Amino acid sequence: MSSIFEYAPAPESRSIVDVAPSYGLFVDGEFVDGSGEAMKTVNPATEEVLSEIAVGTEADVDRAVKAARRAFTRVWGPMRPADRGKYLFRIARILQERAREFAVLESLDNGKPIRESRDVDVPLAAAHFFYHAGWADKLAHAGLGPDPRPHGVAGQVIPWNFPLLMLAWKVAPALATGNTVVLKPAETTPLTALLFAEVCRQADLPPGVVNIVTGAGDTGRAVVEHDDVDKVAFTGSTEVGRSIARAVAGTRKVLTLELGGKAANIVFDDAPIDQAVEGIVRGIFFNQGHVCCAGSRLLVQESVHDEVIASLQRRIGTLRVGDPLDKNTDIGAINSAEQLARIRELSDIGEAEGAHRWQPACELPDRGFWFPPTVFTDVSPAHRIARDEVFGPVLSVLTFRTPDEAVAKANNSTYGLSAGIWTEKGSRILAIADRLRAGVVWGNTFNQFDPTSPFGGYKQSGYGREGGRHGLAAYLRSTHP
């Protein structure tokens, strides 16, 4: 945006993080070499190689699972629950103390704006540890019987969109309930998980309670398919989730999946328009749209369509796209070349299908992976951009005339992770929310997260819940008589 008030660059300093030239696997409390051929992790904003990362093979994963089993049997399982809670509190406090370090590292490795890693990812990750620390000695009150038991070893595979936060969503409840963990971070974003390994050491967490095995798809498969893993938790694409469900079928393993989404964000004509527009922006452009619960389908009542779209077009012209480490950046880099290619492909299909594409006139950096905030109008429910998950800063706008039509269109998706409703009428929020097949429904807000609130999907968005009392159930065997 050109203006007489141009903001000077305000970059957050990189000097607080110390990225090593190479990293090993974190197994049994030690960093060890991986047996696979090392991979590189790059800064998606510049394509600069940040570090070399070890790749875990089946043998490495086996060592990690053995360490986790040992820790479960000898230390973590028998430990007094209140003492487990102390470790979690300690980890939470260290995350807060080292918040800036984590935020900068997350933005470097993932490409997300520092404003979001600083104000959302890292504080929420700490909040998840605080919340679950409190549960550790109160599990008898979780509604799962008088003495619910942990499963044992949890194998966890997490995505690249919220590397540290997804780690917290997985590790905190697993540890609080007495399980031990083998975690596989995403291929493109391993750095904050490795810094978290350092935090585990700083907190004197007993060796083997948390093991972090980096790598790509094969490493993840080895974690999920390992015989001695009792519980599998996965967040990522529906396609991979399906293959995990197949691999786990017929075994004793317990499974939770948090997969894709194509959330409807429904704006009624009595909505607070200015805030609804902010909510639409937050819904789809937060984290470059790399959010499984992103509000990627805007359903707007026809009577306010023109007003909302004009307002939205004006608003996306003010979004600041660029250097993720600049404190004034609203939209950072797309996480990888692969993801960028997919966003481009689906956007081109949208245009070919006859939808109108709207983009602000923003200059994008020459190097790195970038895509401008994009709005498609005149989208039909039959278009692929109305059905497929883009996982990028691309919004599809559809219209409706009546509440029934809004509900029918919102539910007309193979996914069912989240939804938003905008209206000043409280009774309408409750009535519509009741009829939406989505795990999370936001009223007059969007992409608002809290560790006390369960999160998870319907249909092809997966099963099981994370967060809140419901989330504990995924990591405990009920002892109800």
Added chain:
Amino acid sequence: MTHVLDPGTLAAGTRPGPGPGTPFDDVTRSDAALRAFLHGLSGVDQVGAEQRAATLGTRSIKTTAKAWAIDTAIAMIDLTTLEGADTPGKVRSLAAKARRPDPTDPSCPAVAAVCVYGDLAGVAREALEGTGIHVAAVATAFPSGRASREVKLADVRDAVANGADEIDMVIDRGAFLSGRYLEVFEEIVAVKEACGGAHLKVILETGELVTYDNARRASWLAMLAGADFIKTSTGKISPAATLPVCLVMLEAVRDFRAATGTQVGVKPAGGIRTTKDAVKHLVLVNETVGADWLSPDWFRLGASSLLNDLLLQRQKLRTGHYSGPDHVSVD
């Protein structure tokens, strides 16, 4: 088809454009029509408005941007003294500061106006003769507004006669809160007429209207009645100017211009004490209504102690180190 959005459209129309003539003439034909119109405006979600203002509050304004913002903020100040103890001497001293806020640095801009009670407007006018700095006077039984219409209009005429070229009036919050919107409207129209050529700033006293819905309705009410500026507060009630209330008022002037073609100014007043506060307000203007409002003709900051903090920060940028309170003049 790909459409590239024109970056200059920040304040362009959001509501369907008006036909020829003045589009809202009929909404003030009766109390019922005015009520229906004001209550038909899109509501404000409190949580969302506060979240948006807070997010904009985290913008990091540094170096050249900060220097520009400080000078712009100084040039937007209505330097104010509204005390029972005000004297001609105090007003003359304030006027001297208004002309040359930083006597050690001639590149420092003058403020926009000096704001005083009506009886002292003449002193301010004399002290500011030939400077281009405006003389603003509060009127209409400021700050409570609890007086008869005749008294309020006489107050306005007196201030204008004394030399004020800007009048800061208060609305009748009692009438507004009891739903007598037309009465409030008619009073603003009458005051506007009494102003003659003087610019009218209408103080909503949002701290007494309490809700953002009320702030938006009162903004529209004042603009329909002919306000040149809408102003948050008297400074005598807490809370005074807050970022979210200023956001709601900026959205109102943006939408009003889109609907009518008439641009109205905004003045947050009271509680803006630090450079950081002032810069946050400028960011809010920049990202809500855009460059068209980033001038003293369309945005003012009502303040007394703010100027000294701006001057200290300005000196810091120039010299690289902080000076102390003795390097700026006491008011």
